[in-house]
Amino acid sequence: MTPTTREKVRLGLVGCGRIAQVAHLPAARKAVGVELVAVCDASEHLSTNVAHQYGVAGFTDLDAMLAVELDAVIVATPDRLHASNATAALEAGKHVLVEKPLASGADEARQLGELASSLGLKLQVGAMKRHDPGIEYAHEAVGRIGALLSVSCWYRVMAALRPPTEATLFPALVVDPDVRTHEAGFKADRERYLLATHGVHVFDSLRYLAGDLRDLSVRKTQVGSDFAWHGRGALAEGAGTATFEIAANVHADWSEGFDIYGELGHVAVRSWFPFYRRASAVRLFLEQTCEETVPKFGDADPYERQLEAFARAIRDGSATNPGAEDGLAAVQMVEAAAESARLDGAVVAL
Numbered sequence: 001m002t003p004t005t006r007e008k009v010r011l012g013l014v015g016c017g018r019i020a021q022v023a024h025l026p027a028a029r030k031a032v033g034v035e036l037v038a039v040c041d042a043s044e045h046l047s048t049n050v051a052h053q054y055g056v057a058g059f060t061d062l063d064a065m066l067a068v069e070l071d072a073v074i075v076a077t078p079d080r081l082h083a084s085n086a087t088a089a090l091e092a093g094k095h096v097l098v099e100k101p102l103a104s105g106a107d108e109a110r111q112l113g114e115l116a117s118s119l120g121l122k123l124q125v126g127a128m129k130r131h132d133p134g135i136e137y138a139h140e141a142v143g144r145i146g147a148l149l150s151v152s153c154w155y156r157v158m159a160a161l162r163p164p165t166e167a168t169l170f171p172a173l174v175v176d177p178d179v180r181t182h183e184a185g186f187k188a189d190r191e192r193y194l195l196a197t198h199g200v201h202v203f204d205s206l207r208y209l210a211g212d213l214r215d216l217s218v219r220k221t222q223v224g225s226d227f228a229w230h231g232r233g234a235l236a237e238g239a240g241t242a243t244f245e246i247a248a249n250v251h252a253d254w255s256e257g258f259d260i261y262g263e264l265g266h267v268a269v270r271s272w273f274p275f276y277r278r279a280s281a282v283r284l285f286l287e288q289t290c291e292e293t294v295p296k297f298g299d300a301d302p303y304e305r306q307l308e309a310f311a312r313a314i315r316d317g318s319a320t321n322p323g324a325e326d327g328l329a330a331v332q333m334v335e336a337a338a339e340s341a342r343l344d345g346a347v348v349a350l
């Protein structure tokens with residue numbers, strides 16, 4: 001039976017770590033149109049316990065899991081494994097939802113996109129903010145404010161407030177201390193890691209709301225172990241300019257938003273720490289009527305909604321959101337931002 005005739009997309013997940021347990025697995029339990037069938041983690045402790053918790057088959061080897069009758073795979077392994085894990089899943093004929101970043105470099109990201117398209121399989125990137133109803137609304141609203149003049153966005157990750165917030169919001173996690181120690185080694189280059197892990201979210205949202213940039217110029221600041229990247233870029237369409245700030249960490253609460261000014265009005269977006277599962281607050285002002293629209297959204301789980309969107313794309317053949325080209329663009333912007341910061345703010349073409 002093919003996924004188009006099957007009622008639910010049969011799903012496997014590789015990488016049973018933090019984001020899988022906090023977001024993807026609870027989402028898979030609730031999302032319409034999917035059925036979690038198997039999980040895989042190189043850690044026996046994680047694979048066995050998480051599989052038991054969800055009542056599904058557990059594997060420590062991805063190829064073994066791919067031999068199961070699955071339609072699609074969520075790749076939630078560390079960044080450096082996205083390309084190889086997603087390639088294996090695609091080559092086994094599975095559609096793939098791969099966590100952000102699509103891959104750890106632009107070449108790998110491009111190859112993944114080409115592979116998925118040559119095989120006629122869906123490849124979606126886990127930039128789940130696109131499935132926040134507030135961001136969805138803002139995306140439409142920007143289309144009503146005419147040519148863009150000025151876009152500013154910021155993404156500031158809380159420092160000491162983060163652990164107690166996560167401890168409150170997260171379910172009890174199955175942890176393998178050896179995995180934590182091993183992974184910490186790969187995150188030791190904080191400058192590279194923080195820009196890559198947070199930058200792809202910021203750049204994907206920026207592109208989704210304001211379109212592509214032609215170039216960017218970035219300066220980096222470091223205070224102790226905290227980093228901030230301040231950048232600007234020319235919008236590819238029209239004459240407008242975008243500025244962005246990525247700060248990890250700030251000694252304050254989470255702070256994330258967009259202010260977008262066009263010829264005809266203004267869109268303001270304020271977002272929350274994603275695990276609140278609270279839709280972004282949006283205001284649309286249109287100068288012609290002098291009216292402001294402030295839509296209300298219920299709470300919404302962007303991880304669950306991205307999974308439902310992925311399942312719909314598999315079933316009806318529609319495009320994934322974000323797709324491989326978006327994932328590639330975000331990775332290219334991170335690489336350009338790192339290059340510009342290294343050159344102390346030189347303009348890097350995109």
Ligand SMILES: NC(=O)c1ccc[n+]([C@@H]2O[C@H](COP(=O)([O-])OP(=O)(O)OC[C@H]3O[C@@H](n4cnc5c(N)ncnc54)[C@H](O)[C@@H]3O)[C@@H](O)[C@H]2O)c1
Nearest residue numbers: 015016017018019041042043076077078079099100179183
């Ligand atoms: N979208 C978001 O909001 C968001 C948030 C956090 C993390 N992420 C992304 O999710 C990914 C995972 O992050 P995390 O924080 O959950 O990491 P993690 O280290 O907690 O989990 C990764 C898991 O992958 C497993 N693993 C490693 N190699 C494997 C292999 N060869 N086969 C099978 N399993 C293997 C590890 O044992 C570990 O359990 C990263 O790419 C990260 O950027 C996304």
